[in-house]
Amino acid sequence: MKNIAGVILAIVGAIALTVIALHRHEPVNALWIVTAAVCVYLLGYRFYAAWIAARVLSVDPSRATPAERHDNGRDFVPTHRWIVFGHHFAAIAGPGPLVGPTLAAQFGYLPGTLWIIAGAVLGGCVQDMTILLLSTRRDGRSLGQMARDELGPVGGFAALIGTLLIMIILIAVLGLVVVYAMKHSPWATSTVFATIPIAILIGFYLRRWRPGRVLEASVLGVALVLFAVISGGWIDNNPTLKAAFDFPAVPLAGFVIVYGWLAAILPVWLLLAPRDYLSTFLKLGTVAALAVAILLMHPQIRMPALTQFVDGTGPLFGGKVFPFVFITIACGAVSGFHALVSSGTTPKILANEGDVRLVGYGSMALESLVAIMAIIAATLLDPGVYFAINTGAGIVGAAPDAAVHTITGWGFPVTVEQMQHLASQMGESSLFARTGGAPSLAVGMASIFGSTFGRGLLSLWYHFAIMFEAVFILTTLDAGTRVGRFMLQDLLGHIWKPMGRTSWYPSVLFASALVVAGWGYFLYIGVIDPNGGVNILWPLFGIANQMLAAIALCVATGIIIKSGKARYAFVTLVPLAWLALITSTAAWQKLTSADPRLGFFAAANDLAAKLSSGVLPPDKAAVAPQLIFNQRLDAWLTMFFLTVVWFVILDMARVSIRYLRGLPVSGSSEAPYQVSRLTT
Amino acid sequence: MIKPRNIWSWLRTATGDDAYERYVEHRSKKHPGEPLLTRAAFYEESQRRKWGGITRCC
Numbered sequence: 174m175k176n177i178a179g180v181i182l183a184i185v186g187a188i189a190l191t192v193i194a195l196h197r198h199e200p201v202n203a204l205w206i207v208t209a210a211v212c213v214y215l216l217g218y219r220f221y222a223a224w225i226a227a228r229v230l231s232v233d234p235s236r237a238t239p240a241e242r243h244d245n246g247r248d249f250v251p252t253h254r255w256i257v258f259g260h261h262f263a264a265i266a267g268p269g270p271l272v273g274p275t276l277a278a279q280f281g282y283l284p285g286t287l288w289i290i291a292g293a294v295l296g297g298c299v300q301d302m303t304i305l306l307l308s309t310r311r312d313g314r315s316l317g318q319m320a321r322d323e324l325g326p327v328g329g330f331a332a333l334i335g336t337l338l339i340m341i342i343l344i345a346v347l348g349l350v351v352v353y354a355m356k357h358s359p360w361a362t363s364t365v366f367a368t369i370p371i372a373i374l375i376g377f378y379l380r381r382w383r384p385g386r387v388l389e390a391s392v393l394g395v396a397l398v399l400f401a402v403i404s405g406g407w408i409d410n411n412p413t414l415k416a417a418f419d420f421p422a423v424p425l426a427g428f429v430i431v432y433g434w435l436a437a438i439l440p441v442w443l444l445l446a447p448r449d450y451l452s453t454f455l456k457l458g459t460v461a462a463l464a465v466a467i468l469l470m471h472p473q474i475r476m477p478a479l480t481q482f483v484d485g486t487g488p489l490f491g492g493k494v495f496p497f498v499f500i501t502i503a504c505g506a507v508s509g510f511h512a513l514v515s516s517g518t519t520p521k522i523l524a525n526e527g528d529v530r531l532v533g534y535g536s537m538a539l540e541s542l543v544a545i546m547a548i549i550a551a552t553l554l555d556p557g558v559y560f561a562i563n564t565g566a567g568i569v570g571a572a573p574d575a576a577v578h579t580i581t582g583w584g585f586p587v588t589v590e591q592m593q594h595l596a597s598q599m600g601e602s603s604l605f606a607r608t609g610g611a612p613s614l615a616v617g618m619a620s621i622f623g624s625t626f627g628r629g630l631l632s633l634w635y636h637f638a639i640m641f642e643a644v645f646i647l648t649t650l651d652a653g654t655r656v657g658r659f660m661l662q663d664l665l666g667h668i669w670k671p672m673g674r675t676s677w678y679p680s681v682l683f684a685s686a687l688v689v690a691g692w693g694y695f696l697y698i699g700v701i702d703p704n705g706g707v708n709i710l711w712p713l714f715g716i717a718n719q720m721l722a723a724i725a726l727c728v729a730t731g732i733i734i735k736s737g738k739a740r741y742a743f744v745t746l747v748p749l750a751w752l753a754l755i756t757s758t759a760a761w762q763k764l765t766s767a768d769p770r771l772g773f774f775a776a777a778n779d780l781a782a783k784l785s786s787g788v789l790p791p792d793k794a795a796v797a798p799q800l801i802f803n804q805r806l807d808a809w810l811t812m813f814f815l816t817v818v819w820f821v822i823l824d825m826a827r828v829s830i831r832y833l834r835g836l837p838v839s840g841s842s843e844a845p846y847q848v849s850r851l852t853t
Numbered sequence: 854m855i856k857p858r859n860i861w862s863w864l865r866t867a868t869g870d871d872a873y874e875r876y877v878e879h880r881s882k883k884h885p886g887e888p889l890l891t892r893a894a895f896y897e898e899s900q901r902r903k904w905g906g907i908t909r910c911c
Binding site: 247675 | 897
């Protein structure tokens with residue numbers, strides 16, 4: 174019976190993929206993309222994941238999990254698999270799969286879509302499930318600990334440093350996305366500001382007035398946030414208030430930096446925890462609503478399958494479709510960061526080993542579907558509009574006339590009137606050069622929601638979408654800064670003991686300030702960059718994130734080989750080889766390309782030459798020295814990432830070859846078998 | 854093991870709304886007579902623990 178369902182899925186999926194492939198020169202309906210994706214996920218789940226679980230990982234439902242063995246009613250709690258699934262999905266679903274596909278749409282809808290589907294089924298889902306099982310078998314050890322135990326100190330140290338640096342780059346680029354979403358938009362700014370007192374109010378509610386009543390507090394908080402979106406419209410209609418919330422990018426970046434520092438040092442119950450409840454509810458609700466709306470609206474995709482920008486001349490960021498579509502999509506297909514979530518909290522609540530397929534593989538497949546929805550939202554826009562919103566003023570010029578002329582010249586017709594009409598529909602003064610991905614995603618989401626649930630409310634839908642993105646970007650920013658602080662305190666503790674005490678206030682203030690200064694620097698440079706900064710930071714983040722995935726896959730491959738299953742090691746070895754290839758190629762091009770839009774050193778030298786010959790206008794000349802320094806710093810950082818990841822790969826190869834030749838290797842840190850007494 | 858009985862209990866368990874009740878139940882079953890945290894103290898401690906590691910992603 175199950176095989177019949179599988180055959181039907183395979184046929185439907187094949188038809189959908191054929192339709193997508195054959196509609197290369199006419200608009201394709203988004204429903205075909207959704208159908209193809211869902212069929213491939215289900216097939217992957219039903220056959221590939223089941224095979225990996227049974228053969229490669231030897232998942233054993235009779236074996237007691239850490240949740241059962243250490244059950245303490247607090248963090249170790251055996252939990253129903255659908256609830257674990259919900260928790261795990263809420264933990265891994267962040268803003269990455271929304272931003273990445275939006276940017277990757279500059280290549281056309283096809284490359285991004287294919288990689289989101291294939292990368293998830295063969296790479297990301299496999300990584301998440303494998304790491305989840307390996308950590309479950311090791312009492313919920315973290316990726317860094319597993320790397321240290323199973324490979325050696327080099328692997329462990331690389332995982333720790335890699336995580337810390339990715340966190341810094343990630344927070345900077347997300348901060349940049351929020352800043353660009355709020356820049357000169359009083360409605361968006363006032364709404365995002367309002368979420369802070371609302372979160373604090375909910376914090377007091379949950380801590381003092383009605384302790385732990387999460388549901389009622391969340392319902393109250395979500396209602397208040399929705400009211401803030403509506404009242405943002407009133408502020409936008411009042412000239413005095415409108416002026417009070419109208420900020421350029423630099424002060425907004427300053428605000429985000431101070432906010433991030435406060436969020437990291439204040440008690441979690443006051444700001445971080447309540448904000449997270451709000452963002453989780455909004456996230457799950459909006460994703461579900463978006464899925465329903467896409468099914469009801471079934472929009473046509475207007476972006477071509479491939480654009481001319483596959484040759485590397487793209488206006489959003491430089492670089493050819495190989496390897497940069499893989500780097501840009503990042504979290505929607507494979508995310509190294511998930512390996513950190515899969516090896517920590519989730520293994521402590523897993524009731525049965527058999528649940529790793531649903532929780533690990535299934536959650537990532539759903540996350541990949543979110544990325545598919547993001548690419549649909551970006552590509553249903555008129556391509557001309559998409560490029561007008563997402564291209565920085567440094568590329569097409571600050572004047573609307575010049576911008577539409579250039580973009581129309583690329584073969585994507587757009588007019589100033591069209592953009593003005595759209596901006597006034599969305600309740601914004603202008604939508605030109607609103608880089609970062611958030612505004613264009615919000616326009617896409619607003620058109621989906623608007624055509625499904627009422628067109629008169631476009632401006633409300635737009636600002637709802639902006640608020641939704643901002644709220645959970647700020648949650649990631651808070652949580653990331655805090656985790657970065659703990660890691661840094663741990664590192665500093667090796668140098669001077671008291672710094673390692675996570676609750677010692679001088680250490681808390683100092684380590685938090687250091688982490689915030691780290692991402693604050695990249696955020697500030699991104700904001701003063703006339704090309705928008707995202708074009709530099711997002712590829713850097715993508716490279717770092719994919720390299721972290723490579724480290725996770727190294728740990729997994731090493732453990733699989735050491736468990737005597739070298740013949741099955743291809744399940745992690747193939748994605749690892751692919752990630753090593755794309756990250757190394759991308760890093761190499763970022764280092765050596767002579768094109769200033771691609772190579773870091775080329776860009777630094779190009780700018781330095783222009784500065785010394787005096788051709789730069791005064792405002793650009795003023796920031797040029799900082800931009801030159803930053804390009805060189807990015808290059809060194811890329812080189813460092815590349816070195817770290819190859820160290821780990823070689824270390825894994827060393828351990829594996831020693832094992833295969835029968836030489837002694839470090840033992841397995843797997844906890845001994847204990848029979849499960851839980852009845853399911 | 855935590856198993857939801859119906860949609861309402863699923864929602865409460867999934868959001869952590871009933872975490873304190875589950876904690877009290879666990880303590881009274883496994884460690885009867887030992888002191889219990891208050892509701893507010895339990896909430897604060899669980900939040901501190903939750904946010905001490907990597908629980909949110911990109």
